[in-house]
Amino acid sequence: MTQPGANEAERSRDIRKRWLLSLPALLIVLAAATGPLLIVVLYSFLSPGPYGDVQWQPSMDGWIGVFLERDMFTETLSIADAHVSILIRSVMLSLVTTVVTLLFGFPTAYFIATRPERTRELWLLLITIPFWTNLLIRTFAVLQIIRNDGLINGVLMKLGLITRPIQMLFTDGAILTGMVYVYLPLMVLPVYANLEKLDFRLVEAAYDLYATPFRVLTRIIIPLAKPGLIAGSILVFIPALGAYVTPSILGGGKNLMLGNLIELQFGQGRNWPLGSALSITLMLIVTAALLFYVRNVGSQGSRHG
Amino acid sequence: MAESNAVEIRDVVKVFGFGEFAFSAVDHASISIRKNEFFTLLGPSGCGKTTLLRLIAGFEFPTSGEIILNGEDIAAMPPFKRPINTVFQSYALFPHMTVADNIGFGLTMLGRPKQEVRDRVAAMLKLVRMEKLADRRTSQISGGQQQRVALARALAPQPKVLLLDEPLSALDYKLRKDMQIELKRLQAETGITFIFVTHDQEEALTMSDRIAVMSAGKILQVDTPRAIYDAPTDRFVADFIGETNFLRGRIGSVSGGIAQVETPMAGRISATLPPDFVPDGEVTVVLRPEHACLWLPNDSAPCQTTGTLENIVYFGTDTHYHVRLQDGETQFMLREQNKPLQRQRFSVGDQVGIMFEENAARVLRN
Ligand SMILES: Nc1ncnc2c1ncn2[C@@H]1O[C@H](COP(=O)(O)OP(=O)(O)OP(=O)(O)O)[C@@H](O)[C@H]1O
Ligand SMILES: [Mg+2]
Numbered sequence: 302m303t304q305p306g307a308n309e310a311e312r313s314r315d316i317r318k319r320w321l322l323s324l325p326a327l328l329i330v331l332a333a334a335t336g337p338l339l340i341v342v343l344y345s346f347l348s349p350g351p352y353g354d355v356q357w358q359p360s361m362d363g364w365i366g367v368f369l370e371r372d373m374f375t376e377t378l379s380i381a382d383a384h385v386s387i388l389i390r391s392v393m394l395s396l397v398t399t400v401v402t403l404l405f406g407f408p409t410a411y412f413i414a415t416r417p418e419r420t421r422e423l424w425l426l427l428i429t430i431p432f433w434t435n436l437l438i439r440t441f442a443v444l445q446i447i448r449n450d451g452l453i454n455g456v457l458m459k460l461g462l463i464t465r466p467i468q469m470l471f472t473d474g475a476i477l478t479g480m481v482y483v484y485l486p487l488m489v490l491p492v493y494a495n496l497e498k499l500d501f502r503l504v505e506a507a508y509d510l511y512a513t514p515f516r517v518l519t520r521i522i523i524p525l526a527k528p529g530l531i532a533g534s535i536l537v538f539i540p541a542l543g544a545y546v547t548p549s550i551l552g553g554g555k556n557l558m559l560g561n562l563i564e565l566q567f568g569q570g571r572n573w574p575l576g577s578a579l580s581i582t583l584m585l586i587v588t589a590a591l592l593f594y595v596r597n598v599g600s601q602g603s604r605h606g
Numbered sequence: 607m608a609e610s611n612a613v614e615i616r617d618v619v620k621v622f623g624f625g626e627f628a629f630s631a632v633d634h635a636s637i638s639i640r641k642n643e644f645f646t647l648l649g650p651s652g653c654g655k656t657t658l659l660r661l662i663a664g665f666e667f668p669t670s671g672e673i674i675l676n677g678e679d680i681a682a683m684p685p686f687k688r689p690i691n692t693v694f695q696s697y698a699l700f701p702h703m704t705v706a707d708n709i710g711f712g713l714t715m716l717g718r719p720k721q722e723v724r725d726r727v728a729a730m731l732k733l734v735r736m737e738k739l740a741d742r743r744t745s746q747i748s749g750g751q752q753q754r755v756a757l758a759r760a761l762a763p764q765p766k767v768l769l770l771d772e773p774l775s776a777l778d779y780k781l782r783k784d785m786q787i788e789l790k791r792l793q794a795e796t797g798i799t800f801i802f803v804t805h806d807q808e809e810a811l812t813m814s815d816r817i818a819v820m821s822a823g824k825i826l827q828v829d830t831p832r833a834i835y836d837a838p839t840d841r842f843v844a845d846f847i848g849e850t851n852f853l854r855g856r857i858g859s860v861s862g863g864i865a866q867v868e869t870p871m872a873g874r875i876s877a878t879l880p881p882d883f884v885p886d887g888e889v890t891v892v893l894r895p896e897h898a899c900l901w902l903p904n905d906s907a908p909c910q911t912t913g914t915l916e917n918i919v920y921f922g923t924d925t926h927y928h929v930r931l932q933d934g935e936t937q938f939m940l941r942e943q944n945k946p947l948q949r950q951r952f953s954v955g956d957q958v959g960i961m962f963e964e965n966a967a968r969v970l971r972n
Contacts, residue, residue, distance in 0.1 A: 500696075500698070502694060502696055502698040503698050503700060503701075505665055505685070505694075505698070506692070506694060506698035506699075506700070507700075507711070507715075508664075508665075508684070508685040508686050509663060509664075509665075509685050509686070509690075509691055509692045509760075510686075510691065510711050510712035510715055510759070510760075510763065511686045511687075511712055511715040511716050511763065512686055512711075512715045513686055513715075516715060520711075521700065524702045525701070525702060
């Protein structure tokens with residue numbers, strides 16, 4: 302009806318109009334997303350003020366402080382053992398948390414996905430119940446159970462199995478328990494979403510073709526559930542790495558994680574540049590983890606559904 | 607005797623649900639399926655065909671009864687131990703594997719050496735004419751090709767019995783015809799017993815060595831396609847397979863396996879009695895539409911009965927005529943093959959005579 306030229310001009314005008322209309326929203330999103338981040342990056346290159354805050358004096362001390370430590374008297378630099386061990390502990394604890402939530406979360410998700418459709422929603426609701434409660438309260442609940450005069454020690458002593466309470470609180474084990482408890486739903490939900498889509502006729506087909514139940518799990522179910530397993534792992538690993546509340550309550554100030562270390566710099570430590578540099582370090586670790594995910598799953602190209 | 611049977615189903619019952627919701631999907635079914643046979647389970651939707659097939663495959667376990675394979679009761683054996691493979695209606699190809707890996711899956715699970723698996727996969731690809739697509743993902747091939755892969759995958763481990771649950775129902779007409787021929791060829795070439803499920807009676811008649819007709823969980827008749835069509839022993843079978851005229855009447859006299867049946871709509875009909883039939887009053891006479899022909903009254907032929915022509919339906923290969931019989935209630939259907947350059951002999955509203963072919967009418971139990 303109309304010439305292609307006129308049509309094209311109209312279309313490009315249309316597109317321009319659309320961009321103009323969404324520009325305010327885009328600007329807000331851009332500012333909200335990058336603004337604070339830029340401030341953190343900027344602060345990491347300034348010097349600390351005496352009572353917190355920063356002084357407008359460029360300095361690399363914040364970044365140097367992430368891994369190195371300046372001796373107060375000799376001014377020589379050495380590896381900051383405390384920071385490195387906290388970093389390693391954080392990564393290790395987050396990895397172990399991820400693995401443990403996988404081990405518990407996968408069977409749970411599989412169980413729910415194989416229930417009759419009517420009852421699945423109920424099971425999912427039960428899984429999300431912890432979310433209804435504030436994180437702080439959930440963490441204190443764990444504390445109540447594992448502390449020296451808490452539920453577990455109380456019962457064990459009543460039964461006469463132990464004479465003195467077992468020290469469970471303020472250990473890495475306590476942090477791990479708390480994090481597994483808090484992050485388990487984040488593993489179950491994406492894995493369930495994936496398993497729910499799984500065509501169980503494929504499972505039957507594999508049984509039919511002489512695969513034992515174990516082989517069906519390793520050759521069919523896990524490969525097909527892989528995107529969900531990886532998504533769940535990321536959803537658990539990333540917040541676990543930056544966890545603050547759980548390690549601070551269950552680790553008791555001794556067993557710090559990265560989140561606590563950062564908080565310390567902005568609080569008692571009064572070293573905002575170091576805190577900023579540590580935050581960015583955490584972000585870089587997370588980015589590396591995400592890139593690893595994209596490499597391993599995104600490029601796989603096994604889209605099905 | 608038992609040696610010649612591939613699978614024997616003995617008095618199998620499958621009940622789903624409990625208490626007042628209990629429901630027999632398979633109801634005291636007994637069938638002997640012979641070796642190298644193309645055996646078809648035919649019946650309307652919901653009659654229990656899939657359930658019976660799943661019992662043989664091992665996805666369901668019978669409530670009671672035995673399933674004998676090579677002289678052994680396998681009713682409680684898990685599917686991965688049965689030398690039986692299935693072609694699923696939905697194909698159920700593994701989406702995370704290539705075509706070749708799909709076909710080799712069964713042999714790999716059986717722990718066959720890699721080289722053997724490769725050779726066998728190559729042979730299967732050749733058998734189903736899919737050599738070029740070995741490395742494709744299963745999502746990147748057409749429905750007909752997926753069908754072939756599903757067949758090759760189930761045939762690769764050389765099962766004793768191959769189960770096929772409506773494997774052609776998702777294909778369009780032309781492709782379905784091609785695959786029917788392909789299936790017959792594969793069965794002949796491999797010598798494997800096929801148990802084929804369909805609700806398409808034409809497919810069952812053209813492909814099978816023998817057919818079992820099912821209804822509401824029961825096996826009604828097991829016979830060759832010709833016997834099922836020409837000599838149904840059950841009203842349901844006669845009705846389900848092809849089109850049939852049913853004429854109710856009373857048996858007058860019997861001699862030499864032929865009964866004279868008095869019917870209100872078509873007078874006295876000579877009809878063949880089934881071998882083990884005990885005549886007792888009310889019966890139904892069945893007659894296929896192509897076993898009768900129409901005359902104009904002035905043709906002065908020996909007509910069985912007369913009626914009013916109500917409807918003429920042209921089908922290309924043949925023409926169907928619907929005639930209202932004298933009683934004013936019964937509609938009788940006739941089918942005549944069309945000849946080239948044929949003039950239309952009848953028109954709607956004509957008074958017509960109907961002649962039955964000899965030995966065409968049969969008596970059925972009510
Ligand atoms: N797992 C089950 N639980 C309860 N009832 C079932 C189950 N599987 C099948 N049925 C019922 O058993 C009956 C037979 O089902 P089946 O799938 O064997 O029918 P079918 O002959 O294969 O039908 P179609 O031609 O539609 O595939 C149906 O009424 C069905 O609702
Ligand atoms: Mg079915």
